[in-house]
Amino acid sequence: MALLEVTQLHAAYGQTRVLHGISFAMEAGSITTLLGANGAGKTTTLRALCAMVKTQGDIRFAGERIDGRATEDIVRLGIAHVPDGRGTFVNLTTEENLRLGAYTRRDGEAVEADLERVYGYFPRLKERRAQQAGTLSGGEQQMLAVSRGLMLRPKLMLLDEPSFGLAPLVVRELFAILRAVNERERVSLLVVEQNAALALELADHAYLIETGRVVLSGTADEIKRNDAVRSSYLGY
């Protein structure tokens, strides 16, 4: 059974329809990426999964329908959304941001352990644990956003443009950690990226979205070898 199964998903902001019947699925433990240009509907798809935009269609998580549920309840099923723009609580400290990630958990001791584990992945955050999160650099805030998601102990993580605005070195570091999280903790990742080359290196499955529809899907290797993708998105 697929971990996440989306069928004929429509979404609109007011009168403006953005998704025109998107369908895709991903297996537990996999890394799937949604590729596409600006305005294709990638971010909206992620927002739709968390009920942050009005939708029509069928969304199933571990076999259960989740469309129509409140964002807060979807989070409790184990879906962590690392949003576009990082969603930092700028006036709170780094550590308070992380603790908020574990807000729905009631296993206090495990939360403390996870805090240390996350600091293990991102030692920089530990150095800045008492610092106001708004004063962190862009890269650090992205690490914080990923870490806040991890503090939920999610089954599925939705990552919206994790590479956005980061230096290449920081991106490489971040993506290595994402891979490690996927392998060691069996967290499935759904990654939205504009940087197709980067995303295809990380992912094992990919969907190409154009103007609110899936136009191509396959394993990351197949997509990488597709001529249209190569010329339009990979640039070689």
Next chain:
Amino acid sequence: MEAFLHQVLAGLATGGIYASLALALVMIYQATHLVNFAQGEMAMFSTYIAWSLIDAGLPYWAAFALTVVIAFVLGVVIERVVIRPVENAPVLAVVVVFIALLVILNSVTGWIYTYTIKTFPSPFPEQPLFGIKYMSSHEMGAIGVTLAVLLLLYAFFRFTPLGLAMRAAAQNPESSRLVGIRVGWMLALGWGLAAAVGSVAGMMVAPIVYLDPNMMGGILLYAFAAALVGGVDNPGGAVFGGFLVGVLENVLGAFVIGNELKLAVALVLIIGVLVVRPSGFFGKVYVTRV
């Protein structure tokens, strides 16, 4: 000199009350970016409830505790029933709702309890505490109670997961939902807490100004001034502003402009701050977040 000291200390006592009410205003403001004009009347109504409970024979502190709980519940109910439906309405609509709430609470109280001025008991003894002659025991007691409330609030927001969630919900509702915080309920809780803090302010000020449905009108103005002086988005600043306004009002009233013009101090402060420094003294610095 002695008279001056006396005025300063008395100013601190009423200042603490302004600080509490200002804090209640700031708590709502942080979450909604609106100033609750009915905050004073909510406190007044709660004080009448305390009066009824004491009148019915309850010991003072039992009535005090029960009133705080009732005020909390009332605050939550008001948010859920009255404020929630206008959550996404234009600012002006919400302001009208606040003003309506003010008028309704005022009239309902007058209708139930009449507009006759009542005395409200102080829980503190007649004789000055610890033999200090510059302050009445009620003034000292009021400062103590106020400081206890402020400390409790600070600890709640600073050290408990729920307090953290409430701060998060106030400043970033979208991210809060994404970590599973029920933002709507956090708002309601905020209203409850603000109402509870206001009820303490009401019970502490009632023995000084006496109990009548209009008792909070002037006090709310001082609280506005306090919140503005401190920066309306800064809880620590609001508390500081409260004490500052209390002392200024008392000292200026006694020595400079006379008692009749006391309220003008608050109004001048409000206008002065809005003109010179709209963000207040601590408006942009996030040092203490109570």
